[in-house]
Amino acid sequence: MSNRRHFLKNASLLTLGAVLPFESVFAASKLTVGVIYVGARGDYGYNQAQAQAANVIKTLPNVKVVEEENVPETIAVQKSMEAMIEQDGATLIFATSFGYFDPHVLKMAAKYPNVRFAHCGGLWKQGNPSNITSYFGYIDECQYLNGVVAGHMSKSKKLGFVAAKPIPQVLRNINAFTLGAQSVDPSITTHVIFTGDWSMPVKEAESANSLVDQGCDVLTCHVDGPKVVIETAEKRGAMSCGYHASQAALAPKGYLTGAEWDWATPYKELVAGAQTGKPQPNVLRGGLKEGFVKMSAYGAKVTPDARQNADGVKAKMMSGEFVIFKGPIKDNKGGVVVADGTTHIQTDYTLESMNYLVSGVVGQI
Amino acid sequence: MRPNASSARLMLGALPALPTVCALVGTLLLFWLFLLLQGAPALEAIGLIFQGAFGSSFAWQSTLLRASPLMLTALCVALPAQVGLIVIGGEGALALGGLAAAVVPQCLPAGTPWLIATPLMAVAGMLAGGIWIGAIGALRQWRGVNETISSLLMSYIAIALFKHLVEGPLRDPASLNKPSTLPVPDAMTIGSLPGLEVHWGLLWGVLACIAAWVFVRHSTKGFAMRVVGGSNRAARLVGLPVGMLALAACSMGGAAAGLAGMFEVAAVQGSANASLLAGYGYSGILVAFAARQNPLAVVLCAVLIGGIEASGSLLQRRLDLPDATTLVLQGLLFANLLAWEALGGRIVAWRVKLQALAVTEVPVQLQKTHA
Numbered sequence: 001m002s003n004r005r006h007f008l009k010n011a012s013l014l015t016l017g018a019v020l021p022f023e024s025v026f027a028a029s030k031l032t033v034g035v036i037y038v039g040a041r042g043d044y045g046y047n048q049a050q051a052q053a054a055n056v057i058k059t060l061p062n063v064k065v066v067e068e069e070n071v072p073e074t075i076a077v078q079k080s081m082e083a084m085i086e087q088d089g090a091t092l093i094f095a096t097s098f099g100y101f102d103p104h105v106l107k108m109a110a111k112y113p114n115v116r117f118a119h120c121g122g123l124w125k126q127g128n129p130s131n132i133t134s135y136f137g138y139i140d141e142c143q144y145l146n147g148v149v150a151g152h153m154s155k156s157k158k159l160g161f162v163a164a165k166p167i168p169q170v171l172r173n174i175n176a177f178t179l180g181a182q183s184v185d186p187s188i189t190t191h192v193i194f195t196g197d198w199s200m201p202v203k204e205a206e207s208a209n210s211l212v213d214q215g216c217d218v219l220t221c222h223v224d225g226p227k228v229v230i231e232t233a234e235k236r237g238a239m240s241c242g243y244h245a246s247q248a249a250l251a252p253k254g255y256l257t258g259a260e261w262d263w264a265t266p267y268k269e270l271v272a273g274a275q276t277g278k279p280q281p282n283v284l285r286g287g288l289k290e291g292f293v294k295m296s297a298y299g300a301k302v303t304p305d306a307r308q309n310a311d312g313v314k315a316k317m318m319s320g321e322f323v324i325f326k327g328p329i330k331d332n333k334g335g336v337v338v339a340d341g342t343t344h345i346q347t348d349y350t351l352e353s354m355n356y357l358v359s360g361v362v363g364q365i
Numbered sequence: 366m367r368p369n370a371s372s373a374r375l376m377l378g379a380l381p382a383l384p385t386v387c388a389l390v391g392t393l394l395l396f397w398l399f400l401l402l403q404g405a406p407a408l409e410a411i412g413l414i415f416q417g418a419f420g421s422s423f424a425w426q427s428t429l430l431r432a433s434p435l436m437l438t439a440l441c442v443a444l445p446a447q448v449g450l451i452v453i454g455g456e457g458a459l460a461l462g463g464l465a466a467a468v469v470p471q472c473l474p475a476g477t478p479w480l481i482a483t484p485l486m487a488v489a490g491m492l493a494g495g496i497w498i499g500a501i502g503a504l505r506q507w508r509g510v511n512e513t514i515s516s517l518l519m520s521y522i523a524i525a526l527f528k529h530l531v532e533g534p535l536r537d538p539a540s541l542n543k544p545s546t547l548p549v550p551d552a553m554t555i556g557s558l559p560g561l562e563v564h565w566g567l568l569w570g571v572l573a574c575i576a577a578w579v580f581v582r583h584s585t586k587g588f589a590m591r592v593v594g595g596s597n598r599a600a601r602l603v604g605l606p607v608g609m610l611a612l613a614a615c616s617m618g619g620a621a622a623g624l625a626g627m628f629e630v631a632a633v634q635g636s637a638n639a640s641l642l643a644g645y646g647y648s649g650i651l652v653a654f655a656a657r658q659n660p661l662a663v664v665l666c667a668v669l670i671g672g673i674e675a676s677g678s679l680l681q682r683r684l685d686l687p688d689a690t691t692l693v694l695q696g697l698l699f700a701n702l703l704a705w706e707a708l709g710g711r712i713v714a715w716r717v718k719l720q721a722l723a724v725t726e727v728p729v730q731l732q733k734t735h736a
Binding site: 076 | 679
C-alpha cells in the first residue's frame with residue numbers, strides 16, 4: 001500500500017519537475033552582472049582593462065555577465081543600465097566610464113535602490129545614493145615605476161608623454177612618471193603634449209612623432225587607447241611604457257614595462273559581496289599593495305640595473321612605506337607645491353585636485 | 366492594367382516615398398546577407414532589432430528618447446537643403462547651443478522661476494546655433510565659400526571653442542576630472558512628459574518639424590526658398606532676395622540644432638561638458654537624407670534611426686554581436702538611400718504619367734496638392 005503511495009508521490013513529483021519551471025527558479029539565484037563600456041572592448045587600453053576583469057568574473061560560479069560597448073555618456077547609458085536591470089535582471093552594474101557618473105549613474109541609482117551600481121573613478125561622496133560603489137586605483141604608483149625604468153633606459157635623458165587633458169588624474173600620472181625618472185637621474189626632463197580629448201588617434205600619432213623628433217627616446221601616455229602611441233614609438237625605433245592594459249604585443253622591441261589596472265580585484269570583491277548579501281562599501285580604492293594596479297612584465301631590453309631598482313621601489317610600495325609626493329617638490333614655473341617635510345600619502349585628498357606639473361616637465365597646463 | 370483615376374491619385378501620393386521604401390527593403394536584405402556571411406543568426410538578429418526598437422513600451426521610450434535630438438539636428442540639414450545648401454555642421458551648432466543654454470542660469474538672479482529661465486535658455490541656445498550656421502549661409506552667399514566644407518570646418522572650430530570655454534573660463538571649479546560648466550539649478554531642468562519617461566524635447570522636436578514643414582510647404586517665404594533651391598539663377602531673375610533667404614534657412618536650421626543642445630543640457634546632462642558631443646549632429650545628416658529633406662518625414666526617420674540605435678543594446682546583450690553591427694546597418698541604410706535616389710528621373714516620368722491619369726477627373730485638387 002505504502003509502496004504504491006510512494007510510487008504515486010514520486011511519479012507525480014517527477015512529472016511536476018518536468019512541467020514546472022524549476023530551471024528559472026534556480027536561475028534566479030544566479031547573479032546577473034551588467035558591464036558597460038564607453039569604447040571598444042578590444043582597444044588595448046582603458047576599456048580592455050575593464051573587459052579583462054569582466055572576463056575573470058565570467059568564470060566564477062553562478063555569475064552571468066551581459067556587456068555593452070561603445071555606449072556614449074548620454075541618455076543612451078541610462079537606457080542601457082535600465083535595460084540590463086529590466087530585461088536581463090541585472091542586480092550589479094559596472095558603469096566603467098568616468099563620465100557616466102554625473103548625472104547618469106546618480107539618476108539610475110536613485111531610481112533602482114535595490115541594484116548595486118559600481119562606478120569607476122572614485123567619485124562617490126556623502127549624500128550620493130548609498131547603492132553606489134566607487135572603485136578606483138592609485139595607478140600613479142605604476143607610472144612612477146614606469147619612470148624609474150624609463151630613467152635607466154633613456155640615453156637622451158628626454159622622455160615623452162602624450163596626455164589627453166590637463167585634469168588632476170592625468171597631471172598626477174605625468175608628475176609621478178617624471179619623479180620616478182628623476183629618482184634615477186635628476187637631469188631628466190619629460191616633454192608633454194596634450195591632445196585635448198580621450199580618443200584622438202590622429203593627434204596621438206602626430207604627438208608621438210613630434211616627441212621622437214624632439215629627441216625623446218622613451219614614450220608613454222595617458223589616453224584611452226595607447227595603441228597608436230606605442231605603435232608609433234615602435235615604428236620610430238623609440239622605447240615605450242604602456243598604460244591601462246599591456247601593449248607588449250604591439251611593440252615587441254621597444255616595450256619596457258607598463259602601468260596596468262587590475263580591476264579583477266574590485267570586480268571579484270563586489271560580486272562576492274552581492275552573492276553573500278553582505279553590506280557593500282561605497283568607496284573601494286587601492287594601489288599595488290591592494291592589487292588594484294599591476295606592472296606589465298619587463299621587456300627583454302630592460303637592463304638588470306633597471307629591474308633591480310624598480311623592483312626595490314615596488315617592494316617598498318607593497319609594504320606601504322613609499323611616498324611619491326614628498327616635499328620638497330617644485331612645479332615647472334619655480335613655485336613650491338609640496339613644502340619640505342610635507343608628505344602626501346596616496347589617500348590624501350589634496351592629490352585629487354592636482355593642478356601643476358613638477359619641475360622637469362616641459363609643457364604647460 | 367490601367368489604374369483608374371482614384372488609385373492613380375493614391376499612387377501619386379505614395380510616389381515620393383518609393384525610394385525610401387525600396388531603400389528600406391534593400392537594406393534589410395543586404396543586412397540579412399551580411400549577418401549570414403558572418404555566421405550570425407540572421408533572422409533572430411533582425412527580430413531583435415524590431416524588438417529592441419519597437420517591441421515594448423520600454424523599447425519605444427528608449428527609441429523616442431534617442432530620436433528627439435535627431436529630429437532637431439536633422440532640421441539643421443533639411444532646412445538649408447530647401448535653398449539647395451548641404452550643411453553638415455550641426456554638431457558644432459548643438460555644442461554652442463548647449464553651452465549658451467548652460468550659461469544662462471548663471472546670469473540670472475537666484476530663484477528665477479523656470480517659466481522665465483527655461484525659455485531664456487532655449488532662446489540662447491537657438492541664437493547661438495542660428496548665428497553659427499547663419500554665418501555659413503552668409504559665407505556661401507556673399508563670399509562664395511562652399512557650404513559643405515565650411516560647415517564641417519566651422520563645426521570643428523565650434524567644438525574647439527566649446528572645449529576651450531568648458532575647460533577654461535566657464536569651468537565649474539568643483540568639476541575636477543570631468544570639466545563642466547556650473548550645473549543648471551534643479552528648478553530649471555526639464556522633466557519628462559506626463560506618464561512617460563521621455564523628456565519634453567521630444568514634443569518640441571516634433572512641433573519644430575511640423576512648423577518647419579508648414580513653413581516650407583505652405584508659406585510664401587518657404588516657397589521662395591524652394592525656388593532658390595530649384596534654381597538660384599531663376600530665383601535671382603524673378604527678383605527674390607536669394608542671399609537673405611539662404612541666410613534665413615541656415616539660421617533656422619542652426620537654431621534647431623542649438624535647441625537640441627539646450628535640451629541635452631537642461632533635460633539630460635545638467636551642465637555643458639564633453640558628453641554633449643555624442644554625434645547627434647552627424648546622425649542628423651543621415652536622418653535628413655533618409656527623410657529626403659522633408660521636415661515631416663524627418664520625424665519618422667528620426668524614430669527609425671533612434672530605433673536602430675536603441676536595438677543595438679539588445680543585440681549586444683543577447684547575441685553578443687559587436688556594437689559595429691548597428692553601424693553596419695546604418696551604413697547600409699545610407700548607401701541604399703543614396704543609391705535609390707537614382708530612381709529620381711524615373712519617378713518624374715511616372716509622376717507625369719499618373720498625373721495625366723488622375724487629372725482626367727479632378728484637376729483642381731491635384732494642382733493644389735502638388736504645387
